[in-house]
Amino acid sequence: MMKLMNIVRKDVRILLSDKKMLAILILMPIILMTILGSGLSSSFQSGTDFEQFNIGIVREYDVLSPQEALESISLVEGIDTQDIDFNIDEVIFDEVLKSEDIEKLFVSSEYLSRDSALEALENGEISSVVIFPESFLKDTYINMLTPFKQKIKIEIIVDPNQNIKSQIVIAVFSGFENYLNHMITAKSLFTETVIKSGMGYEALENLDKVYEAFEDKFESDINISYSNFEAKKMVNSMEYYSIAMLSMFILFTGGQGGRMMLEEKNQYTYQRMSVSGISKWQIFFGKFITVLIIGIVQVGIMIAYTSIVLKVNWGNLINVVVITICALLAVAGMGGMISAITLKTGNFKVANLMENFIFQIMAFLGGSFVPVEMLPNIFSKISYFTINGLALKAYLLNMQGYSILEYRSLLGILLGITALFISIGIAIMNQEKRWKNAEHYTPADA
Template identity: 20%
Template sequence: MLTFLMKDLLLFWRDRKEVLTVILLPLVLVVVLSISMAGLFDENQSDNYDLALSLVMEDHQSKAIEEFKASVHQSDRIPDNGKQEVIAGVEEHPPVESLMDFLTSPELENLLTVETMSKGEAKERIENGESNAMLLIPEGYTAQLLKNIYLDQGTAPSLQFSAKETAVEVDMIHDVIDGFLEQLNLQYVVSMSGGEVSMNQVEHPEGGTEVVDNDHSFSLTMDQYFALSIGALFVLFMASTVASRTGIEKREHTFNRIALTNTPGLHFLFGKTCATFVLSLLQILLIFIGSHLILGVFSERSFTFWMGMIFMASVYALAIAGLSSIMTSVSLRLKNPDAADGIFMTILMVFGTIGGNFIPIYVLPNWLQQIGEWTPNGLTLAILIEWLQFEDVSTLWLPAIRLLGLTLIAIGVSTMLYPRRGEIS
């Protein structure tokens, strides 16, 4: 088998034009795309969004606060010396008005446009695509919220948030509103203990990444995304590159001459599989290292980060080798090598698209995104992005096991498809 491995590596090395293409083309693409699309993932990424929220107001806040004041005076749950402080805090920062002030604050004006309208008009704007989402504040919301927090009466009310379909923009609006309400409710609870309701302590959303405990996270830049995406894509095509040589060897009767030597047939298959692994691993490492040397895409990263990158690159190369083994067996069974190459290229183009290598995966429908996560390139790209941002070793194991499982299945299938003596088409 080592002889066949060396044969495929030497044949690849002899084609200097292809060697230069494999090394230089992905690096050129990374540099060109990074420069031409610079700024798309900058720290001011929120400026690239123009979110629209339709607000439907059915609640009567003033009336609710008056009813709440009367309930507080009659309540035995709040001490007499604290009733006036509670009322003053609610009057100064009523919940619905505080939410409106937050959504129209200067910190959000470049990100979110809020318009108040009727429920029917809001639904129409969502259907027409003029608004990303609708927020309905139902009747009795203020009264029910205040009675639940301060008087422990009834259940906590909820706002009605709806959108035409799930999207990144919709999730952003929902998270902004949900985060504010959680902090506002916390301020009201604090005021029950004698504190004051302070809107200065309610944080506005900020760009960049967050540091939780002592775990550092990093933002994803455009050049980093292209380095990972192009790397995964070109290694995917390596499977077809190696397998396509099988058609040439069959056309030139090289395979038949090998069969006449009584060499175990699977040595030929596993030789190409191992050659694909070596070439794939070298290519993806050259892309990562070359991108770093040219653009500094992985600057100031730890030794652990690089070990994680090498580990996932190795597992991905194994998966590509398994894919190449299936293509090799199929090539030997098909009469027309050009037809085989066309089929392989079509499959790889589909993999590249749904795996997020040609276009960002979030623009695809959810069902396609889920399928893309089961392609070797899609799974690898997703986990490399997560590793780049968080460097959490625990996130590597499950994807690595899935890739190894795909590798074993692919090799098993290729072994069953591999033609026996006299079965070559």
């Protein structure tokens, strides 16, 4: 154990003495977090270039005509409901949701009950649920066609993991809310004027013309409340890219670890250690632990910077530690596997391939460049096969206030990846006899 710790201490010192490498592993992600977090904040609020997504609509009210809806209300004396051809239900479903512009963004499906819609939301079939209350239709007609006002609450429940899609749904229905509120305000003013001037109920027949002419904004009587299911916090761009860059740059720490065994061999210290009685396993696990330690330093600095300077709230810190350890174990396992392959092949091609190509692909697929929800749905599934994608999801969920039990499967996959990579590394190292690792024959050496 002492020899192992001696190797780790030496390896950590070597890595920390490499200023160029430190700049790549620590300084670069900090700069990128800051630039991307502030530069892309607008795209987190508006959201464009999306693949069409699904939302659920729940009509808790009975579909009635204005006449049927107002029939039961005794206070509508004097209004000739037979002439009213304004159907709010048709406006919502035929004009708003079926409009060309809206259908470019999302497709709405109707659910029979709130529970079935929420189940679909939890299963990821839809990204939001819009619930119109039981009294919606009747109250809307009262608001629009009578002198009276009723408070209406439309509920929107969103998936916090689909931040940007949720923002779109909220924006669309807020627009609809404004539209209705304008109508109600227009009605109120017009009714008041008619009553004050003694024009009689006949004047109310011109109400539809008033609606068309009215555009100013007034106090709202229709309220759309939105929340994500389980009322979780939604992340902003600074928070997202703090996580995204951290998740991506820990991969490069693993890559750096992957070079260390062959570097030892190339500078003949591997051979010297072998002769001095250090086993290949002590060297192998020394690199593994070194990557883990460097990763902890790297992540610690990034979290401290983003918390203090960028004011990012990472959520439950104990969970952050657990996620970090799971992610870094996977990264160290990957480093160990690359190390073994690199040692076996005797060149840095695999390490270079990982750093210059595979990590970039993993960064993209895992959502470190752009959120995977902005990409076709298949990318969201692929992101589960990347270390950074899994870490990113876990950090995000923790940041949003989820309990660790709710994303334990992500941590389980990370630990599974660790076991897989270490097993591959051990299998490769096992094929190599001690002297095989050390031998480096050229005729000039003989």
